[in-house]
Amino acid sequence: MSEIVQAPSSSASGWSPGAVLRKLDRVWLAVLAVVAALAVLDPPQAWPSVVFTAEALWSILPFLLASVLLAAWTKATGLDQQIARATGGNPARVITLAALFGAMSPFCSCGVVPIIAALLAAGVPLAPVMAFWLASPLMDPQMFLLMLGEFGWPLTLAKAGAAVGLGLLGGAVTHALVRRGGLADAMRAGVGPKCCAAKKSLTPEPVTWRFWQTPERRGTFTVTSRDTGLFLLKWLTLAYLVESLMLAYVPAQMVGAWLGGDVWWAVPLAALVGIPSYLNGYAAVPTVAGLMELGMTPAAGLAFMLAGGVTSIPAAMAVFALVRRSVFALYVSLGLFGSLAASLLYLAWDVGAA
Secondary structure (H helix, E strand, O other): OOOOOOOOOOOOOOOOHHHHHHHOOHHHHHHHHHHHHHHHHOHHHHHHHHHHHHHHHHHHHHHHHHHHHHHHHHHHHOHHHHHHHHOOOOHHHHHHHHHHHHHHOOOOOOOHHHHHHHHHHOOOOHHHHHHHHHHOOOOOHHHHHHHHHHHOHHHHHHHHHHHHHHHHHHHHHHHHHHHOOOOOOOEOOOOOOOOOOOOOOOOOOOOOOOHHHOHHHHHHHHHHHHHHHHHHHHHHHHHHHHHHHHHHHOOHHHHHHHHOOOOOOHHHHHHHHHHHHOOOHHHHHHHHHHHHHOOOOHHHHHHHHHHHHHHOHHHHHHHHHHEOHHHHHHHHHHHHHHHHHHHHHHHHHHHHHO
């Protein structure tokens, strides 16, 4: 009796649907799933969301490329170890400079993520990175002038001061935690080089400026550029796609109805509502102006802009994928606490001035 030869099953050959799905990146699958769901459930919104995402990525492309190439260059040349040593000096001075520079830099909450990745990859200590990280999305010279024309001096100066203050607070708290042995490695495993790896070398190797002459260093540059670039691109794509949905489905009138009125809980509620419903920094200014016309108090408007600017869902998604959970939890906690504290201080000043 002859044996029956069976063809290999799809699972044995590695071509089963499950095996194929496991090989695909979950973030890109999520992007495709969101677009497909829009095409089925709300076709008129599908193309505007795709266009919004593409335009947002295009606007941030120079910063994305610069940060990726800078991270790869510092790693390939060995400059990351020298940077780590240079920024490991006087903590108060470095944190203060990082907070001030962050408040003057033109990066939104999503746009600052590539810069943070480059700084961490270069070996910059987490404390000044956190100071820059918290301050950067909240204020820049253009936003200052835009707010000044819309709200006047008191609220504009309050937000500028809160941006620097939040950066200083975040840097100081982070530095204290690091000194006590916490937050040893900021970046997730497998996401670029660990931020503290360069600091651990007491005698760093000399910088090799012409890294392309060494095959090993060329490989480091290529691999770091590819991995860091693809990682940031996929998460920022998903973040901007989510932001387009928030703009489409969270109307300002509804937020105004939640936050209107001079009640004690308006400020903390504004900080919480700002997280899921916040727009980008520039779009938030006319939006908050409209909400204030609907009854939102200036202090609640400040809380909405501060908390949402730091911890908005699109930015938080990219940050969560970049750093370890302990660092992410600290980032969100500092953003919420600092925003709430600054807004309550402004409320006390406003009530006292009235």
